[in-house]
Amino acid sequence: MMCCCNSNPIAGGGLLGMRQGTRTVSDYSIDFRTRALQSQWNAAAQTDAYLLGLNDYIKDELVSHDLPSSLDKLIELATRLDRCIQARRQEKRHRIPERLPVPRPRPPVDVNHFPAPHDGGPEPMQVGRTRLSPEEREHRRQRNLCLYCGKPSHYIIRCPVKGARSSVERGVLMSLFSTPSPIKRPHFQARLLLKRGTHTLTTLIDSGSDICLLDENLAQQLEIKSVPLPASVPDNALDGRLLGTITHRTVPVHLVLAGRHHETVQFHILKTPQHPVILGFPWLHRHNPHIDWSMGSFISWSPYCHQICLKQAIPALLRSDTSGPPSDLQGLPEEYHDLQEVFSKTRATSLPPHRSYDCSIDLLPGTSPPRIYSLSGPEREVMEKYVNESLAAGLIRPSSSPAGAGFFFVEKKDKTLRPCIDYRGLNNITVKNRYPLPLISSAFELLQDAVIFTKLDLRNAYHLVRIREADEWKTALTVLLDTTSIWLCHSVSPTLPQFSRPWLMMFSVTC
CATH class of the missing domain: 2.40.70.10 (Acid Proteases)
Structure with missing residues (x-):
């Protein structure tokens, strides 16, 4: 039995108040697992809280099963039962209602008229009869005659007489009802x-x-x-x-x-x-x-x-498909037209391929990346939009990484929310990539004769440096929707020694 006397809402991560509601067990389980990561409860307490939040129809089904000892197995059992119940409900909705046979009225019998007994001679084709006598049926079988019209050279399945007669001629329509429309293909x-x-x-x-x-x-x-x-x-x-x-x-x-x-x-x-x-x-x-x-x-x-x-x-494959129309270069000096790809919005949503100078994240011994914290309602809506857009662009992907950086927002001047990923915990346990930097005075000496200075703001600049493939799991961000590995670089230092000097010289104009 779970004891919650000394528990508090923060330590429990809101698990005790969670309910399945109108959601499927699968959706409820995903939300529960996410919040369970924030709680300080042990496995037994989490299992009891999960059971408490299930709908009654699932609890009724679980009564007839031996409850698993672990939360993972309990979620698996509840999810399987819920899918079976939902499939059964859908089957009932599309079932054709059973109808009892309608008795057919019998024609009045004329007691003054009886058919003449069969004398064993040639039998008429009995086109008007609804059924053949056993003798007539055997007679037609032996002579390979059609069981419907009595003519040779064909069988009843291809009888032209049977196909030509209308349903009104073949019987009396007693009732008419429409059957449900066939199940729509997904x-x-x-x-x-x-x-x-x-x-x-x-x-x-x-x-x-x-x-x-x-x-x-x-x-x-x-x-x-x-x-x-x-x-x-x-x-x-x-x-x-x-x-x-x-x-x-x-x-x-x-x-x-x-x-x-x-x-x-x-x-x-x-x-x-x-x-x-x-x-x-x-x-x-x-x-x-x-x-x-x-x-x-x-x-x-x-x-x-x-x-x-x-x-x-991985969006590297999409680069040939996301070239898009040429950027609008109006207002841009002609000297920079050869850099039009820098201003492309569509190409800015793709990632470069893995290269020798991908950013590596080497952790200090005995450490692991931090966990997450919760969001408010409005922040959750903005977070869902950000995640969906990033998934569509291929910048992030679903992940089962044990790491998870915090996801929070900072209010802009226009009162909108800017999504931020808190990598401070990861930075604290990362082995620093140290290398000598040039003196500021030396850098200014290169610019002393320049009279024109240009600054280009790259679109999605932090997406232009890939994380080393073996280290991508360390950059995971965790949100209430799922755990998502984000392919963003939190440090552009690996590229600076190779590229800073050529670009600096290119954009300083001397005379």
Whole structure:
């Protein structure tokens, strides 16, 4: 049993007051784990607080199970039960209601008229009869006659007489009711990264399609180049009908799914206006994703994707696609036009590749990066916007790093909030990169004959230096949404010895 007599809200991180509410168990668990990192409670107390916050329907299901001893296993069990319950509820919503058979009225019997007994001679085709007698059925089977019209050369499944008769002729319509509409196929959000910009759309995943398709009109609208196929590909329906002929396919196109799954696809071009992008069976076979079809979301990706597609989320790959239109150079002296990339907003959102002088973060022995602190409501909204924009730009990524720098805000002059990451704790335990600096007097001597001085403010300057790949986990920032590893450099010192002198000389004009 959990005892909270000596606990306080700060030490508990607000765990005792947390409730699942209208959220799924998965969302509730993520929020609980995040706040649990801030608390000083032990594992048993956290487990009791987690159970207390669950909705009653989950608690009722947990009664019939042996409760796990650890919080992680309890969260796993509760999440699995919640998914089963949600899937069962959705199944009930789409179930077709059962209807009892309606008794058919029998025609009045004419007692004065009885059919003549069968004399064993040729039997009429009995087109008007609803059922054949056993003798007539056997008679037609032996002679390979149609069981419906009694004629040779075809069977009942292809009987022309049966197909020509209307449903009104075949029976009496007693009642009419509409069945629920079929379950809608889930569509997944996707982005096409093109030279002219990013295009957002929905894609259909169809295991019955042998190829990946792109709508012809959309390809023309986005000016996606195409190349002819060596041989045309027929597009057939399930019954063999020819729906069209495919003669072209696109050049490799950059496709992004689920925010950070990057790949290059060549689509076959066909008119499919209802589904502009269709990913077929070859795509499923290659990536083998785990999909929650009831919720229409990706749960996990295959090992292949973790090695290839998810690593490609690094924005270095996007540089060729984020060039964007030329910067507006009006008002900029002609002498600086060759530096137009410096003023590009789109290129400023990408990171450079890893290089020999990437910034390293070597920690002092026996130390570890610090943890986090909480945010207010307005700060949380700004934080969510910052995280979403940075994720879309590829500057940060989700992470399970045990480190986590604090995330807070400083108010600007215009009352808006500036996001800040508190790396002071990390700096205190980092081995300093010391090297000799030039004397200030020596630096001024280089400028003594200059008459024109220019200062350029680089866009996202701290993004222009990469953190060493093995040290990226140390730069993680932790927010209430998740733990996110941010690829920002908190020190530009590794590049200064190599670049400071050439740039200084370039921008000092002497006469």
